[in-house]
Each structure stands twice: as structure tokens, then as C-alpha cells.
Amino acid sequence: MKILFICPYPPSSAPSQRFRFEQYFTFLCENNYYFEQHSFIDDFSWKILYKKGYKFQKISGVLRGFFRRFLLLFSVSKFDFVFIHREATPIGPPIFEWVVAKILRKKIIYDFDDAIWIPNTSTNNKIVASIKFHHKVKYICSWAYKVSAGNQFLQTYAQQFCKNAVFNPTTIDTINVHNLTSNHFTNKVIIGWTGTHSTLFYLQPLVPVIEKLALKFNFEFRLISNQAPDFEIPNLNFVKWNLDSEIEDLSQIQIGLMPLEEDAWAKGKCGFKALQYMALGTPALVSPVGVNSIIVQNDYNGFVCNTPEDWYKHLSDLIQNAEKRNTLGSNAKLFIENNYSVNANKINFLSLFS
Numbered sequence: 001m002k003i004l005f006i007c008p009y010p011p012s013s014a015p016s017q018r019f020r021f022e023q024y025f026t027f028l029c030e031n032n033y034y035f036e037q038h039s040f041i042d043d044f045s046w047k048i049l050y051k052k053g054y055k056f057q058k059i060s061g062v063l064r065g066f067f068r069r070f071l072l073l074f075s076v077s078k079f080d081f082v083f084i085h086r087e088a089t090p091i092g093p094p095i096f097e098w099v100v101a102k103i104l105r106k107k108i109i110y111d112f113d114d115a116i117w118i119p120n121t122s123t124n125n126k127i128v129a130s131i132k133f134h135h136k137v138k139y140i141c142s143w144a145y146k147v148s149a150g151n152q153f154l155q156t157y158a159q160q161f162c163k164n165a166v167f168n169p170t171t172i173d174t175i176n177v178h179n180l181t182s183n184h185f186t187n188k189v190i191i192g193w194t195g196t197h198s199t200l201f202y203l204q205p206l207v208p209v210i211e212k213l214a215l216k217f218n219f220e221f222r223l224i225s226n227q228a229p230d231f232e233i234p235n236l237n238f239v240k241w242n243l244d245s246e247i248e249d250l251s252q253i254q255i256g257l258m259p260l261e262e263d264a265w266a267k268g269k270c271g272f273k274a275l276q277y278m279a280l281g282t283p284a285l286v287s288p289v290g291v292n293s294i295i296v297q298n299d300y301n302g303f304v305c306n307t308p309e310d311w312y313k314h315l316s317d318l319i320q321n322a323e324k325r326n327t328l329g330s331n332a333k334l335f336i337e338n339n340y341s342v343n344a345n346k347i348n349f350l351s352l353f354s
Helices: 015-020 022-030 043-048 055-072 095-103 136-143 152-158 197-214 246-251 272-279 308-320 322-339 342-353
Strands: 002-007 034-039 081-085 107-112 146-149 165-167 189-194 219-225 236-240 255-258 284-286 302-304
Touching (some): 015 081, 095 107, 152 165, 165 342, 189 308, 219 246, 302 308, 308 322
Parallel strands (some): 002 034
16 A cells, blocks of 8 residues: 655644654554655745745745645656645645546545634735635545544534545554653642644733732743744743654643634644643643533543633642642543544554555
């Protein structure tokens, strides 16, 4: 069996790629699958992608990506399946996908873990957003042999266009990667959040709660991201995200936060932050949006917080109670191992190629 993996970014660079399919590569090798991975963005373009300036280099990087996609079409015929994560090209219509499905007659496995058919425009991408062709998602779904959806909300959308839309959750490698456990019996509690700069705004509504807590308790607020926030957070310790130290940095957190806004885009989220915290034995406090209420069960492995009062109450209680944090964290770790780990999901992942 030969599989061609098509993705936006270089290997091991983007969380969605690492946790949607890259961490299954060892499993595929063990089962005698041959595969290749081809990214649209090259390493140089990735390094400057979110930096200010470099306009010419970014344009050149996009053009190189399109050229590589064109050349790749000449080798697609040797593969049995073409696994496309999110999209073959970040802008423009789905020409590559159409050629693969309609001309080359290859079986496409279309994978996504966000509501990518909904425009999600920010100040950083508003120019590009106008040529993103978000509506192409439904066409790629209709051409796909199977759709691999990160949660039931995404699956329901895809089922409108593809009868073989299956639920394939974002998972955690609890054996080889997230294999540490948070120590809850430390002198100072660390409350933490991790994510990219594009999701930092979800934290802002929690700032008044954190400010109120800081008046009463001594804690560190650890923020792990590729960029520091442009707003004030009490007791902030910004830790720049680094692949080599990611797990160690996360494992030092005793309470993990995942606030979200109630909208269609957030419903497409797959609870990734919560999964990461919980896999390391850290209780998660989350907003009641999308799969969060499925992953987190109140007073068992974390808390679902509906109001600012909920956030303050549960944070306050957990800051003061190490035994409680430890119990919830142990339950969280076991829950992930049984339900959202690579080991628990690997047969489901392999079934995509049948």
C-alpha cells in the first residue's frame, strides 16, 4: 500500500499535522505501508511566514509551492491513496484536488480538524483571506473517497457531501511524546495556556478573572506560544514554543486553560489544548464549546466553566488543593490513554486506507 501525504507545512512544524497524521508514521512503517509527505510551504518560507516584512520572499515561497504541486502531479499515479490535510494549496481553487480525483482517479482521504469552510479572518491574514476559496472544502469533500473529520461537528458538515465521512479524533502519543506527568505538589502553582498567536485573543476575557486571583494567591501564569501576547496578564511568564522543550514546558503546568468563544468556528475545534494538558496528568478547565464538554467531565478530570464566576471558583479551589489537582490529573491522563491516544486510535486511523 502506497500513501501520498499532502499538507500545508514542513514536517514536524505544525500541531495539526503532527497530531493528525505524522505521529502515525511509525505505525504505518510497522505495517509495511510505503508513504511520502509533501508540503506546500518549504522550510525557509515557514521560518518567515508570520514575521513582518519579507513580502517578496513570501510571494516567492508561494510560487515555489505551486510549482512543486504541479511537478507532484506526475508522480501521483504510483500511489494508492492521496491523504490531503486541510488543502493542497493555501490559496486559489482546488485544481490539484480535482485533477487527482477526476483525471488521475485516485482515492482521496480528505482530513481536517477545523471548520475551514468558514472564513476566519484576522489582521494577519485579511488580504490572503479574500483568495482562500473557503467554499472549496465542500467540493473536495464531494470528490473524496473518505473524509477524516476531527470531531462530530466537522463530520456532520462533511456528510452533506461525502457518505464516507468518518470521525477520526485528534490524538496524543502518550507513549513516545506526552509521557511525562505533572507534579502537583510544588511550592508554587503554575496555571498554563498553550497555543499559537492567532488564538491568543481567546484568553482576553479571562484576564479580569486572573487579575482577581492574583490579588489573593501566589501563582505563575505560563503562556507557551510562538509570540508573546499584546495585552497584560498578571504573573505572566511567557515561554516561547519550542518543539524540543514543548513537553517539558507543558508538564510543569498544574492547571491547564482552554477558553473559547461560542461560535461556529470554535465548534470545529477538536479540544487539542485540553488533550495535551490531560495527557500529562493536568486537569483542564474549558469553555462549554464543541467537544470540550465531551472530553472534560466536571469534577472527574477537570471542569467546564460557563461563566466568569465558574472560572474563578474552580481556579481558586484548585490553586489551594494539590490533592484535588492530583486526583483530577490522574483521571485525565487515564481518560486520554483510553480514548484519545495514538494507541487507542491507531486501528481507526489505519481503516481510512481500506
